[in-house]
Amino acid sequence: xxxxxxxxxxxxxxxHDVAAASGLSRGTVSRVINGERYVSAEARDSVMSxxxxxxxxxxxxxxxxxxxxxxxIGLIVHEPHSLFLEDPNIxxxxxxxxxxxxxxxxxLVSLIVDSERDSDRVAEYLRGGFVDxxxxxxxxxxxxxxxxxxxxxxxxxxVGHPPDxxxxxxxxxxxxxxxxxxxxxxxxxxxxxxxxxxxxLDRDSGRDRVAGFRAALxxxxxxxxxxxxxxxSYDSGVEGMRRLLDRAPxxxxxxxxxxxxxxxxxxVLRAAGRSIPKDVGIVGFDDSAxxxxxxxxxxxxxxxxxxxxxxxxxxxxxQLDGRESATGGTFLETVIAWRESA
Amino acid sequence: xxxxxxxxxxxxxxxHDVAAASGLSRGTVSRVINGERYVSAEARDSVMSxxxxxxxxxxxxxxxxxxxxxxxIGLIVHEPHSLFLEDPNIxxxxxxxxxxxxxxxxxLVSLIVDSERDSDRVAEYLRGGFVDxxxxxxxxxxxxxxxxxxxxxxxxxxVGHPPDxxxxxxxxxxxxxxxxxxxxxxxxxxxxxxxxxxxxLDRDSGRDRVAGFRAALxxxxxxxxxxxxxxxSYDSGVEGMRRLLDRAPxxxxxxxxxxxxxxxxxxVLRAAGRSIPKDVGIVGFDDSAxxxxxxxxxxxxxxxxxxxxxxxxxxxxxQLDGRESATGGTFLETVIAWRESA
DNA sequence: TTGTATGCGTTATCAT
DNA sequence: ATGATAACGCATACAA
Numbered sequence: 001x002x003x004x005x006x007x008x009x010x011x012x013x014x015x016h017d018v019a020a021a022s023g024l025s026r027g028t029v030s031r032v033i034n035g036e037r038y039v040s041a042e043a044r045d046s047v048m049s050x051x052x053x054x055x056x057x058x059x060x061x062x063x064x065x066x067x068x069x070x071x072x073i074g075l076i077v078h079e080p081h082s083l084f085l086e087d088p089n090i091x092x093x094x095x096x097x098x099x100x101x102x103x104x105x106x107x108l109v110s111l112i113v114d115s116e117r118d119s120d121r122v123a124e125y126l127r128g129g130f131v132d133x134x135x136x137x138x139x140x141x142x143x144x145x146x147x148x149x150x151x152x153x154x155x156x157x158x159v160g161h162p163p164d165x166x167x168x169x170x171x172x173x174x175x176x177x178x179x180x181x182x183x184x185x186x187x188x189x190x191x192x193x194x195x196x197x198x199x200x201l202d203r204d205s206g207r208d209r210v211a212g213f214r215a216a217l218x219x220x221x222x223x224x225x226x227x228x229x230x231x232x233s234y235d236s237g238v239e240g241m242r243r244l245l246d247r248a249p250x251x252x253x254x255x256x257x258x259x260x261x262x263x264x265x266x267x268v269l270r271a272a273g274r275s276i277p278k279d280v281g282i283v284g285f286d287d288s289a290x291x292x293x294x295x296x297x298x299x300x301x302x303x304x305x306x307x308x309x310x311x312x313x314x315x316x317x318x319q320l321d322g323r324e325s326a327t328g329g330t331f332l333e334t335v336i337a338w339r340e341s342a
Numbered sequence: 343x344x345x346x347x348x349x350x351x352x353x354x355x356x357x358h359d360v361a362a363a364s365g366l367s368r369g370t371v372s373r374v375i376n377g378e379r380y381v382s383a384e385a386r387d388s389v390m391s392x393x394x395x396x397x398x399x400x401x402x403x404x405x406x407x408x409x410x411x412x413x414x415i416g417l418i419v420h421e422p423h424s425l426f427l428e429d430p431n432i433x434x435x436x437x438x439x440x441x442x443x444x445x446x447x448x449x450l451v452s453l454i455v456d457s458e459r460d461s462d463r464v465a466e467y468l469r470g471g472f473v474d475x476x477x478x479x480x481x482x483x484x485x486x487x488x489x490x491x492x493x494x495x496x497x498x499x500x501v502g503h504p505p506d507x508x509x510x511x512x513x514x515x516x517x518x519x520x521x522x523x524x525x526x527x528x529x530x531x532x533x534x535x536x537x538x539x540x541x542x543l544d545r546d547s548g549r550d551r552v553a554g555f556r557a558a559l560x561x562x563x564x565x566x567x568x569x570x571x572x573x574x575s576y577d578s579g580v581e582g583m584r585r586l587l588d589r590a591p592x593x594x595x596x597x598x599x600x601x602x603x604x605x606x607x608x609x610v611l612r613a614a615g616r617s618i619p620k621d622v623g624i625v626g627f628d629d630s631a632x633x634x635x636x637x638x639x640x641x642x643x644x645x646x647x648x649x650x651x652x653x654x655x656x657x658x659x660x661q662l663d664g665r666e667s668a669t670g671g672t673f674l675e676t677v678i679a680w681r682e683s684a
Numbered sequence: 685t686t687g688t689a690t691g692c693g694t695t696a697t698c699a700t
Numbered sequence: 701a702t703g704a705t706a707a708c709g710c711a712t713a714c715a716a
Contacts, residue, residue, distance in 0.1 A: 014693055025703045030695060038701055060470030062693035064403035065708050072472070098454045107467050110452040112440045125449050128402030263635070293635055356709055367687045372711055380685055404709035407692050
């Protein structure tokens with residue numbers, strides 16, 4: 001150990017000091033601070049000026065201890081290193097969540113899980129009463145934190161995809177419907193041999209996109225034209241497009257399970273001398289920063305990431321007020337951003 | 343008001359319960375929990391099993407109230423909406439900070455400032471004793487939060503660029519040196535007419551990059567070949583390159599103050615029929631996701647964003663232990679990622 | 685080595 | 701409408 005910082009030593013004004021300065025009791029001061037009824041106008045005034053005079057700020061630790069509420073809500077981001085830096089939706093979800101919580105006077109606290117150790121510490125943090133509720137994005141199946149949250153019964157909402165647990169609230173998009181819609185539009189441009197580069201088949205989102213693709217194709221569906229990779233990455237797109245080209249040189253349409261994948265696929269197509277969209281039409285998923293950077297700009301499914309965040313926050317707030325039970329999914333509409341790649 | 347959630351009502355086991363279950367006193371239990379000396383092995387054992395038995399978890403609010411420490415450190419992200427989503431460094435800083443704090447068993451708590459209201463609430467949050475220290479990225483000059491932090495004397499470190507306040511710790515890169523280095527390398531490729539698209543001249547980082555550019559050019563510096571725009575964006579690159587081409591059709595080298603700017607400039611150059619790097623060499627700054635997406639890949643300055651985050655965390659930790667005074671800057675080395683655009 | 689007692693700053697329940 | 705007082709769960713100085 002060493003010298004504690006000067007900050008830690010400092011004592012700031014308490015209700016006690018305010019009471020002394022105003023000549024009223026601590027009870028009355030507390031009532032004024034919490035805006036309760038049954039306080040005279042004059043009492044309120046003198047308390048207010050006493051507060052200003054002594055520079056009082058409420059001590060949250062004490063208040064939390066007493067009320068068992070922290071007025072803070074945690075947002076747990078559980079992404080592997082690389083994806084975290086690349087995923088365009090995380091930032092938007094964050095901002096959306098923050099806007100709703102901010103309006104309700106809750107403090108958003110984001111917690112990053114980047115290691116086993118983090119996982120444990122975050123679980124501890126949650127149990128410590130630092131937060132009244134929690135939003136979890138991109139939970140894995142079999143996630144220890146997810147299970148801890150359920151076990152504790154803390155108000156929560158998952159965003160991204162439904163977890164493998166019952167009795168939990170979640171918000172997401174309808175991946176089946178969205179995939180089917182954009183594939184259908186791709187078909188309407190006259191494509192005959194359409195393939196898919198799928199990804200993350202260990203998650204509902206990944207599986208559902210394949211299901212939608214298949215539904216759109218109907219009888220024309222050919223399993224040989226679907227390849228899949230674990231990660232929604234540019235590299236997966238490169239690999240996948242090569243395989244697809246190998247299997248079906250006459251391919252004229254591609255549905256990529258993410259924009260990053262589409263970007264990789266497009267570079268391979270270009271290198272193979274195919275022109276887009278003349279020879280091959282391609283569509284993606286996410287409407288991320290990749291989409292506009294592609295040449296030509298990519299047609300893609302827009303995820304309402306901000307709304308996802310807002311909705312998740314709202315659902316936690318509702319549970320907090322006992323207005324809602326912690327169960328069931330909410331699905332938000334996606335829209336297709338139709339550009340020049342198909 | 344409405345029905346409070348069931349969670350809020352729940353009471354979990356306390357030290358009291360553990361004491362009862364183990365037949366020891368609350369004091370001894372507390373000592374075991376905090377790993378203090380002077381506890382017998384048998385006492386420790388029975389406390390441990392009692393903890394497991396009753397499912398005890400420490401109440402952080404109570405502990406904070408008593409110790410005046412929260413073992414949490416805040417990371418304040420103060421970026422305008424759009425930049426927040428685009429800036430590639432923020433995620434890396436976040437991860438770097440988290441790794442150091444995690445190892446020291448501190449919980450990182452990220453706070454987003456996205457509105458005036460947020461600003462106030464975050465200040466309140468800091469005063470509430472939720473965090474023992476704070477890291478602030480991309481603070482503005484005249485930032486109310488920055489001033490609040492200084493006024494409270496809470497251990498802090500700024501990352502990104504030095505604030506306009508004295509007696510504060512900050513970490514950053516040497517923008518002058520980095521800009522000079524990459525411009526020099528650009529000149530060594532034989533360029534004669536080299537321009538710059540500058541940005542954010544209201545911040546040190548922006549001004550320093552111009553200074554470095556100028557230093558590298560020496561007598562060859564021509565003010566007419568420097569254009570500037572408020573935002574480090576793709577659009578600034580498009581605009582800037584058009585102006586530069588207008589003023590100096592014979593331009594053969596460009597230093598863009600960010601990768602996004604470089605990307606915009608490259609698209610304009612291509613549209614104007616200039617080949618890169620044959621006709622014009624171009625370099626950027628940041629080594630962001632843009633750099634690899636450019637055609638050809640962009641030569642650029644790599645910011646050690648992860649290290650910046652780690653260093654900032656370390657400096658806060660040092661202040662917390664009284665090991666360091668809260669003042670002075672730390673500058674980290676940049677490296678140049680030399681690719682094909684120049 | 686262990687137990688006892690006190691206080692951290694609030695809110696909330698009583699009287700008044 | 702206001703004032704006294706008892707918790708909240710913990711750490712710690714002191715006594716044993």
